[in-house]
Amino acid sequence: MNSPSNRVSIIGAGKVGSTLAQRIAEKNLADVVLLDIVEGWPQGVALDLMEARGVERHDRQIVGTNDYRDTTNSNIIVIAAGVPRKPGINREDLIKINARIVTEATKQAIEHSPEAILITVTNPLDIMTYLAWEAADLPKHRVMGMGGVLDSARFETFIAMELGVSIAEINATVIGSHGDLMVPLPRYSTVNGIPINQLMDAGAIDRLVQRTRHGGAEIVELMKTGSAYFAPASAVCLMVESILFNQSRLLPCCVYLHGEYGLQDIFLGVPCRLGYQGVEQIVELELSDTERAAFIESGKLVAQNIEEARAILKTAS
Numbered sequence: 001m002n003s004p005s006n007r008v009s010i011i012g013a014g015k016v017g018s019t020l021a022q023r024i025a026e027k028n029l030a031d032v033v034l035l036d037i038v039e040g041w042p043q044g045v046a047l048d049l050m051e052a053r054g055v056e057r058h059d060r061q062i063v064g065t066n067d068y069r070d071t072t073n074s075n076i077i078v079i080a081a082g083v084p085r086k087p088g089i090n091r092e093d094l095i096k097i098n099a100r101i102v103t104e105a106t107k108q109a110i111e112h113s114p115e116a117i118l119i120t121v122t123n124p125l126d127i128m129t130y131l132a133w134e135a136a137d138l139p140k141h142r143v144m145g146m147g148g149v150l151d152s153a154r155f156e157t158f159i160a161m162e163l164g165v166s167i168a169e170i171n172a173t174v175i176g177s178h179g180d181l182m183v184p185l186p187r188y189s190t191v192n193g194i195p196i197n198q199l200m201d202a203g204a205i206d207r208l209v210q211r212t213r214h215g216g217a218e219i220v221e222l223m224k225t226g227s228a229y230f231a232p233a234s235a236v237c238l239m240v241e242s243i244l245f246n247q248s249r250l251l252p253c254c255v256y257l258h259g260e261y262g263l264q265d266i267f268l269g270v271p272c273r274l275g276y277q278g279v280e281q282i283v284e285l286e287l288s289d290t291e292r293a294a295f296i297e298s299g300k301l302v303a304q305n306i307e308e309a310r311a312i313l314k315t316a317s
């Protein structure tokens, strides 16, 4: 039988939340609690996922609820509650509506699971992660956001498609904000150890970098009524697995910087090791002047938006 001790609670049982629940249960990583404000919805999703167990053959429990008490003593809380964007709007345009949702949801979730590790997903990611950290009042190593794992996976996918090689051979890294100013790093992107600039020309690399930066928007434009959720759920699931099973995987995550990369008091995407304690180590990559400038630029915009979000929360309270 599975250990009953691993529990992941997902706040927001929409597209990302419910797909993540499916991934976690079917990979047999943990029991899952799905919480949403809409009555009946998380219960219905959970029952549907439970019924799939007859085919998938795992024993994980999936519970749907509108009551935070059911999330008590979770090992990990994932905040995926809030509004996704529509075509033509930026992630930053969601600040007004999502700031309050994320703050309230985080407070309630952490009240019932004070030892949990918190992973935010809601957009705009870097700003929401900062607000969640403030609301949770947790040590910085226990709060992180998912952005870089998804962005790197997209970059890897585009490299694989361009070269016609297996995705299994590719490692790519994207740092900075989970927004239009994210910083894909071709110098740190390889095919079985071979830097991609030895396999394609500068024009092709630039094209893939631009496509990665707009990877989220490309899907929003196609779907029209929502944003990506399969790859985002896979990305969060990888972080969850590394934490629950103390794998110390080195993944680009949105974490609190306190002097690393020359930045202070901000959540931004950088490579870090994830294990049982949460963020175990932040790895400081050696950056070229251009890469560093792009990273700082993305941080500047995040810092401005954090101030805007704080002002919005103050006016609303």
Ligand SMILES: NC(=O)C1=CN([C@@H]2O[C@H](COP(=O)(O)OP(=O)(O)OC[C@H]3O[C@@H](n4cnc5c(N)ncnc54)[C@H](O)[C@@H]3O)[C@@H](O)[C@H]2O)C=CC1
Pocket: 011, 012, 013, 014, 015, 016, 017, 035, 036, 037, 038, 080, 081, 082, 083, 084, 085, 094, 098, 101, 104, 105, 120, 121, 122, 123, 125, 146, 147, 150, 178, 226, 227, 228, 229, 232
């Ligand atoms: N960080 C990333 O890479 C990604 C972030 N996102 C973001 O994740 C968020 C969720 O996206 P989807 O699941 O596609 O949206 P969705 O609309 O399918 O689901 C959102 C869910 O949140 C629930 N919700 C709203 N307010 C709530 C509250 N106060 N408490 C509990 N639940 C509440 C809604 O009822 C809904 O079920 C969006 O902000 C989206 O932009 C989405 C994909 C990738």
Ligand SMILES: O=C([O-])CC(=O)C(=O)O
Pocket: 084, 085, 091, 123, 150, 215, 216, 217, 219, 220, 227, 228, 232
């Ligand atoms: O683009 C969006 O709004 C959702 C998201 O963050 C992504 O897919 O990268």
